[in-house]
Amino acid sequence: MTTIALVAHDQKKDALVAWAKTHEAALQRHTLYATGTTGGRLQAETNLTITALKSGPLGGDAQLGAMIAEGKLPVLIFFIDPLSAMPHDVDVKSLIRLAILYDTLLAVNEETAAAVIASLPAT
């Protein structure tokens, strides 16, 4: 069982929910976290059990960054919107920076996320 965080910007939330439905059986074997709005969507639209943190712009990205820094989050699936300006751009950059710094498995699109999930031990 691996701890995984699922995060999507607004324009990518439909894609993440669809991806999570496709990979629901695999995701169920792991401990799941999400930022607030992403987590709410996943809780409403899948059968996954998810701990929802604060919404990204209100500190959710920072909470995930802290988990990474503390060695508590080895996998981050983060569907980033490359076409919209974000009020919390510094938080987004910080989260990505910490994921790189701590050698976190980081997926930013469906294909990479599928490969990451497939690489995790099932138990």
Ligand SMILES: O=C(CO)COP(=O)(O)O
């Ligand atoms: O803003 C986010 C990531 O940067 C995601 O936050 P929400 O899931 O609360 O929309």
